[in-house]
Every structure is written in C-alpha cells, then in structure tokens.
Amino acid sequence: MQTGDLNVLGDLCAGGYQMIYNQETAGSTTSINITPIVGQTDREYRLIVYGMNPLAAAQTYLVRPNNNTDATAYGQQNMTGTAAIAAAVRTTGSGIMLHNATVTSANHIFTDMTLKSRSGTIRTALVNSLSELQPGSVNSVNLAGWSWIDTSASITSLMLTGVMGSSNVFLFARKPAGSDSDATGIPTGDLDVQGDFTADVMQKVYENDLTASASSITISGLDGNTDTLYWIIMRVVSENATTEIYYLEPNGDGTLSNYGHQWLYGTNASIGAQRGKTGWYFPVDANGVGTVSLVQSLIYAKVSGGPRMGITGGAMRITGTTIAVTDIFGHTWNNTATNITSIVLYNAGTTGGYGSGSHIELWSLKKST
Amino acid sequence: MNTGDLRVYGDLQAGVWQRIYSSGELAASASSITISSLDGDTDKVWKLVIKRVADVGGGSTFIKLNGNGLNYGSQWLTGENASIGAYRETAGIVLYLTYQAAVINDSALGEMIIYAKSGTNRTVINCECDSIRTTSVNYLALMGQTWMETSANITSMILTSTSFGSTSSIDLYRRIDAS
Numbered sequence: 001m002q003t004g005d006l007n008v009l010g011d012l013c014a015g016g017y018q019m020i021y022n023q024e025t026a027g028s029t030t031s032i033n034i035t036p037i038v039g040q041t042d043r044e045y046r047l048i049v050y051g052m053n054p055l056a057a058a059q060t061y062l063v064r065p066n067n068n069t070d071a072t073a074y075g076q077q078n079m080t081g082t083a084a085i086a087a088a089v090r091t092t093g094s095g096i097m098l099h100n101a102t103v104t105s106a107n108h109i110f111t112d113m114t115l116k117s118r119s120g121t122i123r124t125a126l127v128n129s130l131s132e133l134q135p136g137s138v139n140s141v142n143l144a145g146w147s148w149i150d151t152s153a154s155i156t157s158l159m160l161t162g163v164m165g166s167s168n169v170f171l172f173a174r175k176p177a178g179s180d181s182d183a184t185g186i187p188t189g190d191l192d193v194q195g196d197f198t199a200d201v202m203q204k205v206y207e208n209d210l211t212a213s214a215s216s217i218t219i220s221g222l223d224g225n226t227d228t229l230y231w232i233i234m235r236v237v238s239e240n241a242t243t244e245i246y247y248l249e250p251n252g253d254g255t256l257s258n259y260g261h262q263w264l265y266g267t268n269a270s271i272g273a274q275r276g277k278t279g280w281y282f283p284v285d286a287n288g289v290g291t292v293s294l295v296q297s298l299i300y301a302k303v304s305g306g307p308r309m310g311i312t313g314g315a316m317r318i319t320g321t322t323i324a325v326t327d328i329f330g331h332t333w334n335n336t337a338t339n340i341t342s343i344v345l346y347n348a349g350t351t352g353g354y355g356s357g358s359h360i361e362l363w364s365l366k367k368s369t
Numbered sequence: 370m371n372t373g374d375l376r377v378y379g380d381l382q383a384g385v386w387q388r389i390y391s392s393g394e395l396a397a398s399a400s401s402i403t404i405s406s407l408d409g410d411t412d413k414v415w416k417l418v419i420k421r422v423a424d425v426g427g428g429s430t431f432i433k434l435n436g437n438g439l440n441y442g443s444q445w446l447t448g449e450n451a452s453i454g455a456y457r458e459t460a461g462i463v464l465y466l467t468y469q470a471a472v473i474n475d476s477a478l479g480e481m482i483i484y485a486k487s488g489t490n491r492t493v494i495n496c497e498c499d500s501i502r503t504t505s506v507n508y509l510a511l512m513g514q515t516w517m518e519t520s521a522n523i524t525s526m527i528l529t530s531t532s533f534g535s536t537s538s539i540d541l542y543r544r545i546d547a548s
Contacts, residue, residue, distance in 0.1 A: 002548075003370065006383075010374035014381040015388035016542070043538075044418065075504025079448035079511070088448035092504045116420045116478055118394070120536045124420065124478040124501055143448075145478065145498020145506045174540075177388055178378035185374030192548050193383040199375075204384035204544055233414060235484045235492060266446030266455030266511075294484050294492035294513070315494050315513020321442030321459045326494075326513035328446075357488050359413070363384075 001188060005195035007368055012199045013185050015177030017046060019200035019365070024168040024304070028054050032160040033067070034171055039117030039155025041182050044174035047113045047158065048229065049098055050300045050309065054165025058102035061109060061162035062095030065123065065148055065155045069094055076100075078127075078144035081264030081273035081328075095161065099129040100142040106165075107132035107139070110309035110330075112298050117155045123148040128298075128311045130262060130330025135307065136277060138262035141330035166305050170229065170365075172202075198368045202231060206362035213239050213352030217345040218252070219362050224301030224308075224340030231363040233296045234282075234345070239355030241289050246282040246353060248297070249344040250308060250333055258334050260307075265327035280331045282312060282345075292318045297331075301340045307332040308340070382545045386416060390541040397535055398424050402528045404541055409485030409523030412543040417481040417495075419467050424534030427471035427500075430479070431463035433527045434491065438462045440517040448509040464514050468499040469531075476501040485523050491516040 012018045020042075021034050037045070053059040071094040078100050079088045098111040111129040125146040133139035160169065176183040197203060206219050224230070238244065247254075256279035263274045282295050297312040310331040317324035345360065347353025354360075381387050390404045409415075421430060441461035447454045467477040479497035493514035500507035528539065 005370060007371045008373075008375050009371055012375050012377075014375070014377035014385075015391075016381070016386040044540075072504065075501075075506050077448055077450070077498060077506035077509040079446065079453050079509060086453050088451055088453035088509070090450045090506065114418075114478070114480060120394070121422050121474070121476050122501060122503065124476050124498060126478055126480060126496055126498055128496075143496060143509065143511055145501070145509045147476070147501045147504055147506055149503050177391070178376045183376045185376035186372060187376045187378060189377075190379035191377050191381050191383070193381075194547055197383040197385070199383075199385075201385045204546070207546075233482065233484075235489070237489055264446070266444060268444075268457045269455055271446060271453050271455045290489075292489045292492055292515075294482075294494055296482055296494060313494050313496070313511065315444065315492055315515070318442070318490055318492060318513070318515045320490075321440055321461065321515060321517050323442055323444035323457065323513045323515055326444040326446050326455075326511055328511055359484070359486065361414070 002192045002194055006193050006197050008199035009368055011184055013176050013178055013183035016175060017172045018175045019170055020173045021171035026166050028163060028165050030163050032169055033157055035157035037156060042173040043118045045115045045117055046172040048170040049111045051164040051167035052108045052306050053103045053105055055163055056105050058104050059162045060102050061098040063098060064095040064159045066153055066157055067159040073149050074146060076144050076146045078142055080140050080142045081262050082140040083275045084273055086264055086271045086273040096125055096146045099131050100144055101131055101140050103131050108306040110300050112311055119152050119154060122151055130311060132332060136334040137260040138330045138332055141262040141264055141328055143328055168304055198366045200368050201366055202363045203366045204361050205364045208360045210354055210356055210358040212356055214354045215347050215351050217354060217360060218342055220342040222341050225303055227364040228302045229365040230299040230301050234360040235358060236293045237355040237357040238291045239289060239352055240350040242350045244347050244349040244353045247346045248280045248282060249346055250340045251338060251342055252344045260332045262330045263327060265325050267325045280333060303337060303339060306336060307334050380545050382547045384544055384546050386542040386544055388540055389543050392539040395533055395535050395537045399533045400529060402539060403525060405525040407524050410487055413486045415483040415485055416542040418540045419479045421467045421477045421537045422534040423469040423475045424473055424532055426531035427469040428531040429465050430467045430528055430530045432466060433463055434516055434523050435521060435525055436527050443512055443514040446511045464493060466495055467497050468508060470500045472502060487520050487522060489519055
C-alpha cells in the first residue's frame, strides 16, 4: 500500500528501532531517570547521550539499570586512546560508564551505547564514546564492553547519574515486527511511504552511488537543529595512487583548526593513538588505486551550547584481503552557534578521491510531530 | 497523515532499519544458522546483532557469505585486561563475530555493519565484547573485515559456532526505500 506523509504518534511495530525517550535539558541535572521501560519485551536499547560537566570538579557519568548501585554488579573491558597513548583495562564498577574517563569542567561527552536488556542471562552492553579536553580538543576516545550481573530482574528504568549542565538524551528500543505476538497497532501489509516519514526513527535521507570520480560531495538541505542526529556510512573506492586525506566539513567549514580529534587504531600487529586539531578527517587516508574503505560516523548536530561531536569507526585501505587499518575516532567541531545546513565530504589530495563505485548514505533522526 | 500505533506485517519502504531475520531467543542450542533469501545488491547495507550464550564449548562465531570459505581478511584491534593489541589476517576463510572461552554460560555481544553490494570487495566493520562471566568482560575487539569477492550477489549467510546456546539471539536488519 502506498501512502503520502506518515506521522506515527504511537508505536511503530515494524521490526526496527524507534526512539522512545528524548529529553534535552538546558539547566543542571544531577540525574536523569528514564522510566517506564520494559526491558523484557524491548530486548535491546540504544542510548545516545550528549552532555556537559558544569562543575569545577571532575565527573564520572554512569547509567544504571533499575538504579542498581551495587559496586560489585558491573564489569568492563575497555580500550582507550588518549593523546598518543593506546591503553586497555578491565575493571568492575557501580554502573555502566558513559565514558571511561572523568570529565573536567565545562567539557562535553558523547556516548553511543547498545544494551541487551532481556533477563535470563547477564546483561551486556557495548559503549563507544568520546570526551572533550577543552573547547576544540578531544581528550579521549573509548570503546568498552560492559556486563551487569543481574540475570533475573526486568529492567524498568535506566538511571543516568553525574551532574550535567546541559544534556540531550536519546533512547531507542528494538520494536517487534508486525508478525510478532507482542506487536500492537493498526495492521497493514507492505507500506510504501512516498512522503515524509516521521516516526522517531533514523531514516536514510541521502544516497549517492558515484558513477564518476569526485573530490567534493555536498549534502545539502539539512537542518541539524531539527534533525539532531546524523549517521553517515560510506564506502570509498579510490581511483588515485597518491596519498589522500578525507574530511567532513559541516557547512563547508574548511578551517582545519576548528576541529579536534582523538584516534585509536590497529594496523597489522601495531596499535597507536593520536590527538590532533587537523580537521574532521575520516579514517580513509593514504589510498591507492582500487583500494576500498568502509566508514561510519554518528554525529550530534544540534546547537546545544557546546561543540558538535561525532564517533567514527572504519576499516580502511582494503586491498585484496589486506585491511591496512581498523580504527575509531572521536571528533569535535568547535562551532557552537551555527545550524548545520549542509555537510561537505572532501578529499584534500589529488582530484577525484571519491572514485566511481563509491557509495554514501546519510541517515537522520526523524521525529514524529 | 497521523496514525497511532502501527503494525506492519510486510515491508516498510521508508528508508529505515527493518529486521529481516530474527532467531528469537533460541530455545535449544544450535551449531549452525543459515539466513537465506537475501539480496545484498538490492539491500546494500546490513546490520547484524548477535547475543551469544555458551552452553557447551567455546570458540568464535564464523560467518560465510554465500557459504563461501575463501578470500576473507581482517584487521583486529583488541583489548584483553591491560593488554591492547592488533592482528591482521589475510588468508581467512570466514568473517568473525563474537568469541567465547570454553566456559558454560559465558556471554558475548557483537554488532556488525556489512556493505553487501557487489562491484568491489565486500567490507565489514564490527565491534564485540566477549567471554563475559559475571563482572569479568574478558575480551573486546574492534574489527574491519573484507571478503575478496566482487561480483556474486550475496543471497545467504551461514553462521556457525561450537554452540549458539539457548537464549542466544541473532537479528539481521536492512533498509528498503520508498518506490
């Protein structure tokens, strides 16, 4: 069935993910309790948090299912890149850390967490995050796996703790498919949405399969203040033999010092980390003819008093069965005032770094109205 | 048009993630799961989420695209206690997602993005936390992977392991655009 604009005000039971909580807070909060939720039926959550520490003291931000504060109930293994140091640690804790390092005054964090919520086994989570060092610089980027040892309690709330001066919190839930017994709503078969689809979901809003090489690709018509979150995925096919560096430029801002990054990577048997202020560059550098890279990046796009931030992961410079580098980046853009209306993808080296066969998608959060 | 709760039994052609395979929570252990009737050239991008619980043995979860057991490569970035390391494999026979030591009831969680369209090598990014036993998360990995097959449409994937124990779950998502 075809439909025009569709604005889903209730549950979308279509076998995808739907945002079930979003709260932007301008004032200071000591905790945020997301409730009620039903971990048994939702099975999987994705929690995205953008926040700022307003205190002079360092802050540790935690999320606790059912506000369980047992100091022996949580455990983690993490990898962190901080300046030139790549490190790993295994610890226990009293909650799942939204970022593995403490966050100092006036600095921001951005976190993307997946949590398996159903009882029967211990609950597990994957956390990707970054924190600011100071405006314009990234302190550290972090990847962590967490456990919560409770195997029986139904998760009915997620309690975020730590003082935040401003924050924007998103919780997505895995929703049942129409054919699942716990699905609800007006039944429909195939649904072909010809108009705008606003349903508190991430939706692909731009796609480009390149048939000729390009050095610069502009994705326009954006509204970062409304969309809030973007997800970019791109496969880059290189047609150049020379070294290339690929950048993402909100609103075409080409001043490299306006950006900060922290990089953590593995290449063959070596690991490394690097901090810089040299553009929002994607982990797709130093290509050769025919090499392929795959990159994904989650971006906090809304003007919220702090920098725009992103978490990027990639497999880059793939030739045959050899992957040159696997990595994770934390990014910031120090512009705190201008709405993002376009994103420019740009390669700085030889003309035509995005070769034929490259594929770019931009997804945006589409809230119901 | 506004609507309340919506229950979509068919395809949702709206450019959003939609689950096209779900194992549900396995009621009994399995060593092999085949996801068929796929169309990688049309879907282009997949998201795969695995929660794995060990009930016997251990080892990795292996994925073969189209049942093919050749020409895979991977680059690993790993954390194990205080050790951070890296590893590259260039003559692989599978894609990897989740690992369990041979301890019953260990858990693992893995997420994978697969660029499935033909024309170049197929490429993969995944992260996983593995061998999780009470508060000990024993292993963490971020990986890039590739399958050096540029032409065949991917129509199936075969997942194997020593065991996908009961309560394990596997979900595969795609997106479909409006017509």
